[in-house]
Amino acid sequence: MAGEFTLTETESAVAQKLDGLVLDFEAMAVASNLFRAANAVRNHMERTVLAPHDLTWTAFVVLWVVWIWEPIETRTIAAEGGFSKATLSGVMTTLEGRDLLTREKSTTDGRLVMVRLTPRGRRLMKKLFPKFNAEEKNVVSQIPKKQRGEAADMLRSICMAVTPEPKDR
Amino acid sequence: MAGEFTLTETESAVAQKLDGLVLDFEAMAVASNLFRAANAVRNHMERTVLAPHDLTWTAFVVLWVVWIWEPIETRTIAAEGGFSKATLSGVMTTLEGRDLLTREKSTTDGRLVMVRLTPRGRRLMKKLFPKFNAEEKNVVSQIPKKQRGEAADMLRSICMAVTPEPKDR
DNA sequence: ATAAAATCGTTTGGGTACAAACTATCTCAC
DNA sequence: GTGAGATAGTTTGTACCCAAACGATTTTAT
Structure with missing residues (x-):
């Protein structure tokens, strides 16, 4: 504490x-x-x-979501990561500048932007994520194994209680 | 979700x-x-x-901590609120400008700054906190009453698992 | 006594974070 | 087909958020 x-x-x-x-x-x-x-x-x-x-939390979340679901639309990254599209826009500019992901206008819908990792981005995630998960394991280590599912459920029900309309964010 | x-x-x-x-x-x-x-x-x-x-989350937390414990030192507010002293410094400047709290150099130790609410700040908290707590109640409403103590404990043990040395932040 | 180390709060610099305004594109009703 | 409305992403403006550097003060070791 x-x-x-x-x-x-x-x-x-x-x-x-x-x-x-x-x-x-x-x-x-x-x-x-x-x-x-x-x-x-x-x-x-x-x-x-x-x-x-040299990654912030948010930058990592963006990379993670793109890594798992690429090619993926910007709006989906924002929804999945839990931040606003304005925030995402800035973070992606940073990551694009570091050659970790690419943005490309959709050919079927000119409003959409498709996002992918670069080979460099994929290499990074493949190396980084196991380390990240090992720390996640460490984070819950003090919670009795039997109660961990319960913990996830309780947190989920907190989300439910305060999530009104998904809307825009 | x-x-x-x-x-x-x-x-x-x-x-x-x-x-x-x-x-x-x-x-x-x-x-x-x-x-x-x-x-x-x-x-x-x-x-x-x-x-x-017109309050942000952080501003509210600062006001809350000061309200409960005033007079209180800056470093204690940061520890109690869970943010860095750098963050606190900026937020307090904002709140001071809005006449919600005051900063005063300690007479016994020139490095310390004592913080208090203004009468305006106290009036605000007295009105605001009951509303805030009513929403907190709403937040946990989906967790069975019996499990709420357990929930607090699990979250506490997550903190324990990742809090190494308090240090500076 | 006094120099070195520690402590406290602020400032600086870079990176989020969001609402609101904006541009571009698409959809749907007519 | 065409214009009103919806939708996607970016930009703008303001406010956090932290590490590191900083200046002021106090403590500690000698």
Whole structure:
């Protein structure tokens, strides 16, 4: 945990501030830990696996999605990776400049852009992904093996609860 | 879920790419869902609760930590909020400009900066936090009540697994 | 006492991150 | 066939986000 205060300390401090109000501390703990965990994992991955190859988290996700599904349309990468098309546009410009992927206008629909990895990009992913997965394994190592499926399910149901209309993003 | 491909589709596509290699798909699913969930919750909160008050997620976290623990040192806010002191410095400048918090050099240690909310900041949090917690409640609503404690624990143990030395950030 | 090391917060530089506006292309109704 | 609307991707503007370098202050070792 990153913080210096314990959960109990925090709860009693919050209770004082909003005394009389009914709060859901359990929900607070889950939400709070969700972000600590996500950030901790992201930072860990960036430092241990990604930094040696000068990749950010987002750049890696883009490469991964393209690697698995190429040729793939830009909009699908954004949906699959979970970021906006504006963000994606910038990241892809960077990756294109580093000769890791290519953009090509679709011949059947002039609005679409098809994305592929370059041979260099494919070589990188083939070497990098096993290392990445090894760290993912490390990340869940403290969760009892039996509960890992459950963990994935709970996280999925959190997504369901707050995902309204996919729309544009 | 944001993506268009099912877990099974993804697994079989990955398996093809790295055929022969042993991968931990369960770890992959947990890590992947962790980020989808964290992002989904963050976006949801920003849109429903924070945007009406012109606050970003990070700005809200800063205000929250200061609200609960003021007077508080800058370094503690960063540790508690889970971001770098560089990030914090920028966000606090914004919040100071909006008259929501104040910075004051410590009298006992010239390196430290003590942070407090302004009356305006306190009024905002007192009104905003109950709304925020109501949404947090909504976020975990799909997880069976009995499993919520477990969920918080699992997320905590993910943090433990990847948090090496607290150091500086 | 004093120089070296450690600590704290800010600044700098590069890379995300998203909404909104924009351009280009396609679809559909008529 | 043609124009209104929808759709895809990029650009713009603002705000994060972090590592590394920095200046100011304090602590530590001598």
